[in-house]
Amino acid sequence: MAETKPDKPGFLSRLFGRKAEAPVVPEPAPETPRAGGHPDTMPSPPANAADDLTAAPPTVTTASPDTTEEDKTPPELAGADLQPVEGLDPEGTNPQEPLPRIVTEAGLELRPDIAAADLPAPEPAPAEILPSPAPEIKPSPARGWWQRLTEGMRRTSSSLSDSVTGLFTKRKLDDATLEELEDALVQADLGVPTAMRITEAIASGRYNKEISPQEVKTILAGEVEKTLQPVAQALTIDRTKKPFVILMVGVNGAGKTTTIGKLSQKFRQQGLTVMLAAGDTFRAAAIEQLKIWGERVGAPVLARGQGADAAGLAYDALQEAKANGTDVLLIDTAGRLQNKVGLMAELEKIVRVVKKFDPSAPHATLLVLDATVGQNAMSQVELFQKAAGVTGLVMTKLDGTARGGILVALAEKFRLPVHFIGVGEGVEDLEPFTARDFAKAIAGLEATS
Numbered sequence: 158m159a160e161t162k163p164d165k166p167g168f169l170s171r172l173f174g175r176k177a178e179a180p181v182v183p184e185p186a187p188e189t190p191r192a193g194g195h196p197d198t199m200p201s202p203p204a205n206a207a208d209d210l211t212a213a214p215p216t217v218t219t220a221s222p223d224t225t226e227e228d229k230t231p232p233e234l235a236g237a238d239l240q241p242v243e244g245l246d247p248e249g250t251n252p253q254e255p256l257p258r259i260v261t262e263a264g265l266e267l268r269p270d271i272a273a274a275d276l277p278a279p280e281p282a283p284a285e286i287l288p289s290p291a292p293e294i295k296p297s298p299a300r301g302w303w304q305r306l307t308e309g310m311r312r313t314s315s316s317l318s319d320s321v322t323g324l325f326t327k328r329k330l331d332d333a334t335l336e337e338l339e340d341a342l343v344q345a346d347l348g349v350p351t352a353m354r355i356t357e358a359i360a361s362g363r364y365n366k367e368i369s370p371q372e373v374k375t376i377l378a379g380e381v382e383k384t385l386q387p388v389a390q391a392l393t394i395d396r397t398k399k400p401f402v403i404l405m406v407g408v409n410g411a412g413k414t415t416t417i418g419k420l421s422q423k424f425r426q427q428g429l430t431v432m433l434a435a436g437d438t439f440r441a442a443a444i445e446q447l448k449i450w451g452e453r454v455g456a457p458v459l460a461r462g463q464g465a466d467a468a469g470l471a472y473d474a475l476q477e478a479k480a481n482g483t484d485v486l487l488i489d490t491a492g493r494l495q496n497k498v499g500l501m502a503e504l505e506k507i508v509r510v511v512k513k514f515d516p517s518a519p520h521a522t523l524l525v526l527d528a529t530v531g532q533n534a535m536s537q538v539e540l541f542q543k544a545a546g547v548t549g550l551v552m553t554k555l556d557g558t559a560r561g562g563i564l565v566a567l568a569e570k571f572r573l574p575v576h577f578i579g580v581g582e583g584v585e586d587l588e589p590f591t592a593r594d595f596a597k598a599i600a601g602l603e604a605t606s
């Protein structure tokens with residue numbers, strides 16, 4: 158992806174009073190890069206997903222009770238919202254042959270045929286609940302979290318650290334140095350407002366004096382921590398909600414399925430019962446992946462064949478989880494490119510259907526963001542917030558990028574809680590987000606104090 162350097166006034170121009178706007182860089186949504194041996198591309202959707210339904214074992218749940226015969230998705234529409242919107246360009250704008258326009262509450266445009274299909278259609282393929290055999294959990298690696306965090310974030314911290322050391326070794330703090338520092342911070346995806354604040358904090362009282370790289374890193378960490386502190390919030394499971402429903406959303410390959418597995422393990426370790434709903438019905442491999450996680454952590458998985466209706470599946474999972482007294486239900490969803498209007502509409506439909514069952518659900522809607530996409534994460538938050546009402550963020554793959562600073566820019570702009578961060582594929586590589594640790598890791602400082 159092309160690096161986009163947000164427009165910002167330099168330190169000198171600010172001295173003359175020009176103010177910068179926080180940058181929003183809506184880049185065209187990329188196919189999210191995958192890490193760790195995951196397929197590089199999404200498989201093409203089947204021409205008619207109904208044709209690809211796999212035979213499944215006997216039904217153990219009932220279909221959504223309020224789904225009438227008329228509400229069933231006609232076979233010719235099954236999987237239709239996995240196709241580009243006819244007559245629209247890939248961004249869903251600038252129609253060449255305008256279709257009647259239907260706009261959702263969230264301001265997203267729907268195909269007229271999808272808008273008509275409001276409720277989940279009961280699936281021809283019956284749901285399958287897998288038993289949960291004894292968990293097979295990999296032994297915890299010997300390294301502690303701090304070590305995994307700093308090792309994982311090495312690319313981000315060393316690029317920042319190199320800039321700081323290069324700039325401040327035996328050099329006075331002048332305009333040129335400050336300007337270069339600000340550029341380096343913006344380049345590290347920290348965002349213009351934060352970059353400006355850090356630069357000003359460093360300049361304050363030290364202008365024209367020497368300052369050591371270590372001092373700069375300490376101020377940098379302090380400012381980053383200040384920005385992150387309000388968003389570093391634990392994910393609290395309200396035990397009065399049974400099940401506590403967590404909807405996982407995000408673009409394809411962001412790490413949703415893997416994160417569900419890691420979270421499930423944490424919940425199981427806290428003594429909670431967990432159920433998983435394989436709502437990523439777009440990719441057969443995602444369903445299989447979730448089943449494997451379910452087996453590992455001892456959580457039953459409700460799954461159907463590829464192409465099945467995700468909203469119907471979510472409804473059935475809720476019913477099942479309620480009947481079983483399950484504590485936490487985690488619903489996986491297909492990776493939706495945020496500019497594919499049909500896919501976002503499907504996500505809105507899942508939320509509507511879940512609310513039909515329990516108006517207070519989903520109790521948490523977690524957007525999983527892949528740190529390697531950098532500034533594109535900004536537009537992902539905006540769009541998923543509109544479609545699904547995101548309540549919190551999980552940032553994955555901080556280990557695979559030098560762009561970990563994006564978390565700071567997101568905190569500054571959206572102020573959404575950040576619950577967890579991921580620094581690797583292992584089950585222990587996801588941990589609750591803490592502002593101080595992250596700030597120190599990004600600045601390349603030691604853990605103490």
Ligand SMILES: Nc1nc2c(ncn2[C@@H]2O[C@H](COP(=O)(O)OP(=O)(O)OP(=O)(O)O)[C@@H](O)[C@H]2O)c(=O)[nH]1
Nearest residue numbers: 195409410411412413414415443492554579580581
């Ligand atoms: N390096 C690294 N890889 C990760 C991390 N989290 C997830 N991954 C990997 O990213 C890849 C994609 O993860 P998935 O969980 O399949 O992503 P998804 O969002 O469910 O993807 P779709 O099913 O296409 O929607 C997998 O290879 C994961 O192992 C992380 O924190 N670090």
